[in-house]
Amino acid sequence: MIDVPSPWRKFYDPEVPTPFEPEAVAIHELLARSAREHPQRKAIVFQNWSTTYAEFDRLTGVMAANLRRLGLTAGTRVAVLLPNLPQTLITYFAILKAGGVVVMMNPLYMENELHDQISDSSAEFLVTLDLLWSKVAGFRRRVHLKKIIVASIADALGFPLRQLYKLKAWKQGMGKDVPYDDGAIIPWKEIVKGQDVYSQVVDDPRNHLAMLQYTGGTTGVPKGVMLSHANLTANVQQCLAMLPKLKKSQHTLLAVLPFFHIFGLTVCMNFAVGLGATIIPFPRLVVADLLKAIQKYKPTIFPAVPAIFVAMVQHKNLGQFKLSSIDYCISGSAPLPVEVMQKFQKLTGAEIIEGYGLTEASPVTHLNPLDGKHKPGSIGIPLPGTEAGIVDMEGGAVPVPMGKLGELVVRGHQVMQGYWNRADETASTIRNTWLYTGDIAYMDEDGFCFIVDRKKDLIITGGYNVYPRDVDEVLYEHPKVKEAVAVGIPHPTRGEIVKAFIVPKDGEVIEQSEIIEFCSQKLAKYKVPRRVEFRTELPKTLVGKVLRRALRQEEEEKVKERRNRRMGD
Template structure:
């Protein structure tokens, strides 16, 4: 890294927290060594706590190695892909570490995938073995021939419980209508509990961590076909080491993590499965988000580490009984996967006394590349500074070769040991995305004089109104400051004379009486006229991914499917609603430099 830094200015080093190194050394060996070290030094500590079940680090290692031996006995060889299609349960932790111990490649699969998404991922990855939950069995059973799976290992929630809950759970499931009959045959459909009847154990050594894939993590598919990012053992170990360097929480200090982010997502996997293991911390997995349950969990477990998507933080802060709970035991908070409106950042710190550390990451970088200093200078609206051993710069959006000066807007590119080996079986797309070691993120951003980076928007989200660039997230930020708006997102929709115009989708706060003229008047006070949304649609909710990222793609697709007459009617109705003085004025050209009110993000990761 040192020789690379001769060609890249790194002003962010002066903003690092005291004790954070400029560079890290990637540990040798495989990712499973992280679990081994935790089990050896802190074996009696709780690794997982789930309802009435506690699994220590020593037990977690044993269970993972027994599973690895059983997977090998049933045909899983080194380098084989194994799909893990589970919600946040103890079995998910055991399954992941078991796949690592077997020398195989984990393919974390979203249980809520529709038929086409599931078929694409399983067939593209070449996974022949699948670990899943009984409630997802009907979906798998209907697609078995298309998926080409050899063996399915099916677990139940009761497998994660101790007596008497393990005995009561089936009765509860039948009463709720969620009990699923699974045709176990011991060969092609195997019961989870049967995998632990033998005592044989296996732990495969990783010889070359830089070349050996640990995780085939599929991108969110928010902008097109989902691709498998090949994340090696060294990639993931590097990102873990970088995270340890910036949080500065040694394993000697006991921490309690809430695992709410889906573990099948790279952000949830790295931050709430791998990082806690590196810290020998206790993890409390939560399969689904319910605000009331989460507040009670905070009271019971005294979480010291809280990692969530912005939607979770916002929802939590909107609970009417929040004042009854003490959240001051939180040591550090990390928000990711989507932009966090600045107003909510401030409110959370007022309530808890702990600032939310925002950053940036993407699947292709394991995922974290940037973060605001955890204990030092945080800049609202910024994704922070590059993590140790990571270089970042802004390049022009035309060919990506010209490096831009501070405060100039362009595409963010990064380089570091956490950057993927490439896309699975897609050499051409890999070559377009990684050039000379630099990962082209597709995010429009700028860097200030102190080395803090700001995401302006996604390259593909850019709206061009009459030839002028409009960045949706700048508008989103303004909308989120309106006292009657709970959520908002803007997209570009086609316009016969202007090319595109701005449309805002708004979720008002409960009980709020909000009108289109009111929203437009508010925006006109804070935005140039050509940035003001001309079309506004009120909704009860916005389409989102499992980690809370709004799917602008879905909204754009909805617009594309509208007929010309429907679009004309919407534009006509909008002009009728707005007063003459609110009609859209001709834009005045602005220099493409840093906007005064930017937005922050944590993309795809």
Template structure:
């Protein structure tokens, strides 16, 4: 197929990459061999070298095999960003297991569903999550719990203070007993250094990860991502950021590793490229600003909501953010206003990318340095990635600038959904992944997303794309965050509603916003209803929960 975007590639980015027949653990071994003494992780004052991460991953891998892990067994990792999350991920893979990334914020019901659906036989989690984990264990196939504590990887002084800090957050202290089906991470790590387990892994075929997603239908299901899928996307990322030097960069790890975006663009990239990971267990605006000023990370993958929150901090001007060279924004559309302001503050580059769990996750982004960056565009496909637009009306490939569904194909695309052949057939056709996102490609090969297929609003027969309306609302000087949805309307079928969070200290009326919007959009696209809020619900990665807001609206009917 024609790939007009390749003509825009700077000479530093190859059109095609070679993907070695390696596994993810192979890269950790190699990095430990060549950069063993380099800092791999900085976590709240504690540092680990690449050699230490490698050795501890091997200790865990051997222990998992001792308690019964066989090749292909699933192990759930329910941890925030901390050293244990990295060690556990690679330890499971060294042992031949399949990682099941699990959100620590899951309710008991969500946790039970994921453990049962994946068939996980082991669960690695925090002591403060132990009560939830123990209840889930009784209702699932989980045979072993491995429990760690945040204090296990804190500096000495912070270890002493940790019990006091934990009592503030969780008045009832959790004490975990060691027994045949419950194991303490700290005790495991006290064992002697271990050799690599002997496990034959086919990089192209063997699954490394089950990553749960709503996918294109909203039903929780697991994308089966192989070692090759994840390695391919990580190598694409490394080549895209060709001015970032191996073994010298430091990357801010706020995006959660239990989300594939953080896993690829922070954790796996750092292991492959020997970058130092500066980990924060959750996103806190003040802590993030202080960390950037003090520790000087050069790379900061994030989500638009993170950049918006930083830009709207009242004391932003007090912090030096000039160390940031590059940020790739994903998980949600990046408003142009946010991109421009963040680049002024940091003097670095903030580019919009696009991806989805089923593609490990990145398929497109704008160029960072050389090559044209197009505002409002998700950029062009990454090396070895094909993309096209399929007409919503004819099902044929669309012409330039014609709106349709984005489909992609490449070595980062999943094998399919775990135990869901029908769902797999719906989204994987002749190797093409049907994303469920609506967009278009211009004559030069730059792609644009106008919205999710299912989020499109049809009012009085007109197709309205929430993202277009949101982009205009973000231009209003008093608006900090916004979500636009379609709500039932007796006359129009659906009408446009905007949920708005104002900047701190600002006041605004619906009439003021209406007047602003009518001067910039066709009348049928202008919101008819405005609801002002102090915050908008988000996922752990900062993705706005549009479905939660729609659910609230349905309850009103």
């Protein structure tokens, strides 16, 4: 049994309740409550279309009733293949009201990846977009989908944009290949028609499966994380408890983080609905359009990831836009370089709340206090109702002293039920109620945690441990560097050496020797990159997390190719 101290509790803001026990409720109850409390408040605004919380609640009930008529029963898995649109929000809550299990899917995935997730989850229904039909057509005959519901962007537009979009779609042939005459394929607009509504009562939210959220695959093959209704609603309540000031005002939240990713799903959907905020879905990230949207809609809450903050502070026309409406930025998914945080705060005046989470924890486990002590570079302190500790990286059973590196472990009501059909991996990840995150971290004397790196990203060179983030931070300090990441690559005598992959700022030219010399002045010799490669972009997940694993695999493949050539000679 792991016994860990909890010094962080004295650093909660005064209004944070301690101890904290979240209420076990269904996710769609969050929507029902906001509809009762703020019926005429705008719930969703998209282009020239909007809906109130009362109508949002009604539409999801109508869709739930229609899904039940189509054969959806309790526990039916429903795959959702949509970008950030009003239809995504409505579909998500409708499936849950109908008693189904949501399986969010990445629209950028290839056919084989979509096929694998639908097969693994045994999804029987699919909700998608007509613009994505070519992907669906490629795998639909190889899976057991009973019904496919197809939306159009025009379904979430008001007059006259709806007519103009339909005309554009007709001229360009968009969506014309969807075979609606097939009885298994139903237009979205039909599924939200009617007067009957349905909302299943969830008697046991703690054990009632709400969704299968597939991991991002940054550390291997994606796995279906089983999250219950209570897992997800507990995380919303924990975030609201940690940020009590937010409940005192009416907010508008710009949802640029993809809904299909757990960070975007919890913060931009569940949390936003629990807060009664107006949600602005943003389906495609173009920084110039993002800056225009902030100026137009004046969001007060802006959740984002480091890659978005980096792109914004480096945008050449940033000074032309007024961004002062933003009161709170929530950063997560990857470490935010301290220099980038400081630049963004100076440019916008917004407060950035850095936190931490992982899919297996719904996902948020840590946040920096809103008004109290805030430590740049730290992921903050555990949310109310969450415990955390740092244990030895070998056995994982012994807590390490404050300030020493180890593996971060957490537990709380937001921790998953397990991995779908993967009992062995569940057992290795959750031990004695503790979730082993796989992240290397340390906790200071105040209980603030600092993530150093993933265990699997650790570079061992000549017997020395190098944590890539240490190198990343230095690389970002170079005035000509736009993006950078350090990776361990194979070496015949040292095991691994550090290689830096760098994207220069626009118009800048950098020499390898310049980077090595710069790092030599700021890092121990064994941490200095031995090789540097310049690129126009870095491989990332859709939420902006750099795929170190992909870069490392590229290097490993090069080594194999060289070895094979030598053997061939």
